[in-house]
Amino acid sequence: MNQRVKKIAPKLSPLIIPKQFTISEKIKDEIFEKIKTKSKKSKTNFKCFYCEKKENIEEEFNELKIQLIFEIDWKKSQYKFIEPRFVCEKCSQLLDLNGFILRSFSSLERNSTEIENLIEHFFQVNSIDQNLNQNDLLTLFQECYSLSFSLFILSSANPSLIFVSKEGEKIENSEKLIELSLNNENLNEKKEFETKKKVNPKNKRRKRNFNQKK
Ligand SMILES: [Zn+2]
Numbered sequence: 001m002n003q004r005v006k007k008i009a010p011k012l013s014p015l016i017i018p019k020q021f022t023i024s025e026k027i028k029d030e031i032f033e034k035i036k037t038k039s040k041k042s043k044t045n046f047k048c049f050y051c052e053k054k055e056n057i058e059e060e061f062n063e064l065k066i067q068l069i070f071e072i073d074w075k076k077s078q079y080k081f082i083e084p085r086f087v088c089e090k091c092s093q094l095l096d097l098n099g100f101i102l103r104s105f106s107s108l109e110r111n112s113t114e115i116e117n118l119i120e121h122f123f124q125v126n127s128i129d130q131n132l133n134q135n136d137l138l139t140l141f142q143e144c145y146s147l148s149f150s151l152f153i154l155s156s157a158n159p160s161l162i163f164v165s166k167e168g169e170k171i172e173n174s175e176k177l178i179e180l181s182l183n184n185e186n187l188n189e190k191k192e193f194e195t196k197k198k199v200n201p202k203n204k205r206r207k208r209n210f211n212q213k214k
Pocket residue numbers: 048049050051052053087088089090091092
C-alpha cells in the first residue's frame with residue numbers, strides 16, 4: 001500500500017500521523033516560533049520544500065508554514081521524525097490527510113474550485129502528466145488519498161509502533177522533539193544539497209531498484 005502511494009505521488013503525498021502520535025498544537029506552535037526566530041537570524045530566502053514557492057524571510061512569513069515531517073517504517077515498526085520543512089499553503093493543505101478529506105466533503109455542495117486547484121497543484125508537484133484522461137487523473141488522486149487513509153487507520157491500530165528520530169533514537173517526550181527540530185540546520189537549504197546529491201549515479205541506481213520492487 002505504502003509503495004503504491006509513493007509510486008503515484010513520489011514527492012508529495014499526505015502525511016500519515018497515527019492517532020497515538022498526534023502532537024498538540026501548543027508544542028507545534030512552540031517549535032514553529034523557535035524555528036522562525038532562528039531562521040530570521042540567518043536572513044535567508046526560504047522556499048516551499050515541495051513546489052519551491054519562494055518567500056523572503058525578512059518580509060515575515062506571509063504564507064510559508066512549517067510542517068513537521070514523519071515517515072512510517074513498516075518493517076521496523078517505527079514512526080520516524082524526519083525534519084521540519086517550510087511549506088506553502090497549498091502543499092500544507094495537501095499534506096494534511098484528514099483536513100483534506102473533511103474539506104473535500106464540505107465543498108461538495110458549493111463551488112469546488114478550491115479543491116480543483118489543490119488537486120491540480122498535487123499533479124504539478126508530483127510531475128504527473130495532466131494531459132491524461134481526467135477520470136484517470138482523478139482516480140489516481142483518489143487512490144492516493146484513500147490508500148493513505150487506510151494506512152492511517154492501520155498505523156493508529158498498531159500498538160507496537162515506536163516514535164524515533166531519523167537515526168532511530170527513541171523520542172520519549174516533547175522536549176526531545178523540540179531539540180531535534182531545532183538541531184535540523186538550515187531547513188530547506190539542506191534540501192537543495194540533497195537534490196544535488198541525487199545526481200550521483202549510485203543513488204540513481206538505488207532509486208531504480210526500489211521502484212522495481214514495487
Ligand atoms: Zn508548495
